[in-house]
Structure formats: C-alpha cells, structure tokens
Amino acid sequence: MAFLEFQQMAKRFPGVQALQDVSFGVAQGTCHALMGENGAGKSTLGKILAGVYTADSGQIVLDGEVIAPATPLAARRQGIAMVHQELAFCPNLSVAENLCLGELPARAGWLDRGTLRRRARALLDSVGADFAVDRPVGELSTAQEQVLQIAAAVGTGARVIVFDEPTSSLSATESEQLFQLIGTLKSRGHTMLYVSHRMDEIFRLCDTITVLRDGRHVVTEPAGAMTPEQLVRSMVGRSVAAHEPAHLQRPPGDELLRVESLSSPGKFAEVSFRVGAGEVLGLAGLVGAGRSEVAQALLGLDPAATGRVFVGGREVPIGNMAAALRAGLGLVPEDRKRQGLVLSLNCRENVSLASLARFSRLGWMNRGAENALVTQYGDRLRVKTPSWETEISRLSGGNQQKLALAKWLARECRVLIVDEPTRGVDVGAKAEIHQLLDELAVQGMGLIVISSELPELMALSRRILVLRQGRQIGELGRENFSQPTLLRMMAGVE
Ligand code: ADP
Numbered sequence: 001m002a003f004l005e006f007q008q009m010a011k012r013f014p015g016v017q018a019l020q021d022v023s024f025g026v027a028q029g030t031c032h033a034l035m036g037e038n039g040a041g042k043s044t045l046g047k048i049l050a051g052v053y054t055a056d057s058g059q060i061v062l063d064g065e066v067i068a069p070a071t072p073l074a075a076r077r078q079g080i081a082m083v084h085q086e087l088a089f090c091p092n093l094s095v096a097e098n099l100c101l102g103e104l105p106a107r108a109g110w111l112d113r114g115t116l117r118r119r120a121r122a123l124l125d126s127v128g129a130d131f132a133v134d135r136p137v138g139e140l141s142t143a144q145e146q147v148l149q150i151a152a153a154v155g156t157g158a159r160v161i162v163f164d165e166p167t168s169s170l171s172a173t174e175s176e177q178l179f180q181l182i183g184t185l186k187s188r189g190h191t192m193l194y195v196s197h198r199m200d201e202i203f204r205l206c207d208t209i210t211v212l213r214d215g216r217h218v219v220t221e222p223a224g225a226m227t228p229e230q231l232v233r234s235m236v237g238r239s240v241a242a243h244e245p246a247h248l249q250r251p252p253g254d255e256l257l258r259v260e261s262l263s264s265p266g267k268f269a270e271v272s273f274r275v276g277a278g279e280v281l282g283l284a285g286l287v288g289a290g291r292s293e294v295a296q297a298l299l300g301l302d303p304a305a306t307g308r309v310f311v312g313g314r315e316v317p318i319g320n321m322a323a324a325l326r327a328g329l330g331l332v333p334e335d336r337k338r339q340g341l342v343l344s345l346n347c348r349e350n351v352s353l354a355s356l357a358r359f360s361r362l363g364w365m366n367r368g369a370e371n372a373l374v375t376q377y378g379d380r381l382r383v384k385t386p387s388w389e390t391e392i393s394r395l396s397g398g399n400q401q402k403l404a405l406a407k408w409l410a411r412e413c414r415v416l417i418v419d420e421p422t423r424g425v426d427v428g429a430k431a432e433i434h435q436l437l438d439e440l441a442v443q444g445m446g447l448i449v450i451s452s453e454l455p456e457l458m459a460l461s462r463r464i465l466v467l468r469q470g471r472q473i474g475e476l477g478r479e480n481f482s483q484p485t486l487l488r489m490m491a492g493v494e
C-alpha cells in the first residue's frame with residue numbers, strides 16, 4: 001500500500017457531485033501532481049485531506065493508518081498541511097507570532113519574546129526565507145506569505161503538504177524560488193500533492209500525475225510516461241487540436257475602429273491603429289507597457305486621455321463611458337474580480353448587468369429575457385454551475401471568466417477588447433474561449449486581444465501591435481510573427 005492512499009472518496013455539494021469514487025496512491029517523498037479542468041474536484045480533494053471539508057464516503061490511509069481529520073488543526077496533528085492561496089494568517093500579528101500561534105512560549109506567565117523570535121527565525125531559515133520575524137504579516141508579499149505558510153507547515157512537522165495552484169499569483173522569479181524550495185522539501189522526505197494548470201511546472205517538479213475529470217479519477221501515471229498531449233487529452237476527455245482560426249480565412253471587412261493619437265499623460269502617448277470588421281488585433285507588451293491603460297481609455301474610463309476614436313466612422317467623445325458603450329465598445333477587463341463581475345450577484349444577474357437597458361422597461365427587469373440570455377450564452381460557453389441562480393463567487397476562475405465574456409457578448413458590441421482572456425483558466429476552457437473569440441470575429445465583430453502569453457496572441461491575431469513603456473513600437477503581420485522578434489520589440493533589445 002502506498003504511503004498515502006485515497007480510497008473511493010466521494011463528496012457532494014448542493015447541485016454538484018464534486019468527487020466520486022476517487023482512488024489512487026501517493027508514494028512517500030514524491031511530488032504528486034493533481035490535474036484537471038476547473039471544477040474537476042482538485043481543491044475539494046486537497047481540502048478533504050487537510051481537514052477543511054469532510055468526505056461523504058471513502059477513506060484516507062496515511063502511513064498505514066486510516067485518518068479522517070475533521071478540522072485543519074486535526075489534520076495538522078496528523079502531519080498534513082495545506083498551502084492556501086487566500087490569506088491564512090492574522091495580518092496585524094508579526095511573522096513570529098503567527099508562526100508560533102499554536103504554542104506561544106511563555107515564561108512565568110509572560111510571553112517569552114526571545115524564544116518566540118529565535119524559534120521563528122530557525123523555522124524561516126529552514127525554508128530559506130530572509131524576511132524579518134518582527135514584520136506584520138500584512139506587509140508581506142504573496143510569495144513571502146506562501147513561504148511563511150510552508151515554514152509553518154514544516155514547523156508543525158507536516159509529512160504531507162498540499163499546494164493548491166501556488167504559482168498563480170507569483171512572478172517568474174518567485175515561482176523559481178518556490179520550485180527550489182519544493183525540491184529541498186522533497187529531498188528531506190516530505191510528500192507533496194501539487195495542484196497546478198501549468199504543464200511546464202508539472203513536468204519539471206512532479207514524479208507522478210493524477211488526472212481528475214468531473215470529480216472522477218481518470219489516470220495516475222509516472223510523469224515520465226505521459227506526454228503533454230496525452231495529459232491534455234485525459235484532462236478534457238477529447239483532443240484539443242490547435243487549428244488555424246477561421247477568421248483568418250477571410251479578408252477583414254470595413255474599418256470598425258480607428259484610434260488616432262490616443263495619449264494619456266504618464267501612461268501612454270500617440271497610440272494609433274485600426275481594427276476592421278472580423279479582425280483580431282493583438283496587443284503585446286511587458287507589464288507596465290500601457291496595454292490595459294489603452295483599453296480603459298478606449299472605454300472612456302480615463303478622464304485624462306486625449307486623441308480621437310471612431311467607431312464605424314463616427315467619432316466617439318473621449319473620456320465618456322456611456323458614449324463608448326453606446327457606440328458599441330466593450331471590455332472584458334483583466335481583473336475580473338474588481339471590474340468585470342459583481343461577486344455577490346448570481347450568474348444570471350451578472351450576465352444581464354451590461355445589458356440592463358435592454359431588459360428593463362420603466363424600471364422593471366424582464367426576468368424572462370434575462371433568463372433566455374444567460375442560458376444562451378452560458379450554455380454556449382459551457383459554463384459549469386449548479387444553476388444560473390448560483391452566486392458567481394462560488395464558481396471556479398475559468399467559469400467566472402467565461403461569464404465575464406458572456407456578459408459582454410450579451411450586449412452584442414461591435415468592438416470587444418479582451419484583456420488577458422485566459423489568465424488562470426485551464427486548457428479546456430482556454431480552447432473554448434479561443435474558439436469563441438474566433439467565432440465572434442467570423443460574425444464580424446472587431447476584437448482587440450491583450451495577452452502576456454505570446455503563443456496565445458500569435459494563435460489568435462491577424463496583426464500584433466507592440467507597446468513598450470507607453471509607446472507604440474511597431475506592428476507585425478501574421479506572416480512575420482515570431483516569439484523572438486516580439487520579445488525583442490517588447491523589451492527594446494536590438
Ligand atoms: P477544482 O479545484 O478542480 O477547480 P473544486 O474542487 O474547487 O474544483 O470544485 C469541484 C466542484 O465542486 C465544482 O463544481 C465546484 O463548483 C464545487 N464546489 C467546490 N467547493 C464548493 C463549496 N464550498 N460549495 C459548493 N460547491 C462547491
């Protein structure tokens with residue numbers, strides 16, 4: 001029997017069977033990948049192991065002993081810890097206090113600060129963390145807080161550590177440091193369950209891969225025995241062939257959007273371009289190049305912006321969102337939590353939000369039309385949700401992103417700007433979103449795609465415009481697309 005065994009695990013939430021009959025083993029001292037599309041049940045399984053949820057049935061055997069941790073603390077006592085994405089500490093307590101919360105050292109009834117600090121320092125050193133133990137946790141970066149969670153796990157003697165998409169909000173350098181730390185933990189005999197969408201990470205870090213699909217176990221195999229293509233196929237249950245977008249087969253139609261000398265002090269200057277009907281224009285640039293800022297200015301969200309914008313040949317006043325929306329401009333923003341969706345509303349309300357004018361007459365919402373709309377677009381995007389009345393915050397990131405898109409599709413805009421349309425979504429949802437963008441272009445919509453993933457940009461666009469530090473550096477046609485060329489333009493290296 002393996003060191004850690006999941007046996008016929010099942011868990012149901014209202015409206016969804018999150019896990020069903022999931023059985024597989026994890027060898028000691030390995031990094032074991034848990035993969036699957038959004039909603040496959042990965043986090044649920046990790047949380048059951050870590051005592052956050054309890055399984056409906058099935059059992060977990062750790063080192064020959066059946067365990068059923070009812071709380072995270074109980075899981076800790078059994079040597080299981082989970083590194084969460086969300087804040088797991090008290091932000092106003094210091095690093096040292098947080099690390100030792102479980103057992104604060106006391107001397108004659110007084111908190112022994114010296115011991116506290118020494119103990120915390122030793123823990124941090126053991127994971128190679130160099131930040132001060134006196135700092136309030138609230139001041140730490142996401143990466144530092146993650147390292148702190150790992151230190152806490154190691155400090156409480158964790159034998160098994162669950163990582164749930166740990167790199168999703170880390171920079172490349174921070175991710176690299178995390179990988180090194182995971183390597184160290186592995187060499188010390190810790191066993192790791194690692195959830196991630198990033199194929200390169202998985203093949204680099206993990207010894208074994210388990211794939212879940214719709215709550216069921218699909219396969220458990222050594223990473224070396226699986227190709228990335230096989231992995232994708234087992235995750236989505238079909239092959240996700242990257243085919244040439246259909247919109248490229250036809251010439252672009254009449255000019256839909258013309259932007260002349262769009263500028264905003266301190267953000268970007270003299271940006272000019274055109275987008276035709278049925279055309280996809282890519283916007284490339286490094287972080288801070290001004291891509292999202294240009295998008296926001298086009299939507300009238302930047303009061304300081306100057307220049308001229310024409311939609312369908314008619315000028316749209318700058319800095320006026322109502323006018324931009326009326327002219328048929330739409331934007332699926334990068335940070336959908338802050339700008340794209342209202343998390344406290346349900347799916348139906350979110351989708352119809354952007355088209356309120358179409359559904360309300362004399363102030364009354366037309367619920368029937370609203371329902372038809374969310375069903376039409378939600379189904380088309382294969383959004384996974386128990387019902388359209390489910391609060392959107394309960395959906396996985398990929399499904400939230402699809403609804404953010406649906407919201408704008410429902411408005412039937414003429415020019416749609418999508419900012420990082422697939423960030424944080426899995427391969428299956430990504431292929432569906434790409435296909436949808438292609439279909440929209442084929443139907444004659446003009447699209448501007450902003451993406452930090454060059455392969456995505458090159459797959460979707462007819463032309464790519466490169467921005468660097470707020471300046472328009474140049475434009476490449478599809479025949480000249482190449483990753484090195486684009487990177488050189490983005491970074492300003494000759
Ligand atoms: P993954 O991590 O693979 O993306 P999850 O384990 O988060 O998937 O979710 C599996 C399914 O269970 C999804 O359909 C999700 O909506 C549902 N789910 C997860 N957590 C809850 C919860 N607390 N309440 C209701 N449904 C949930």
Ligand code: MG
Pocket residue numbers: 042043044164
């Ligand atoms: Mg998850």
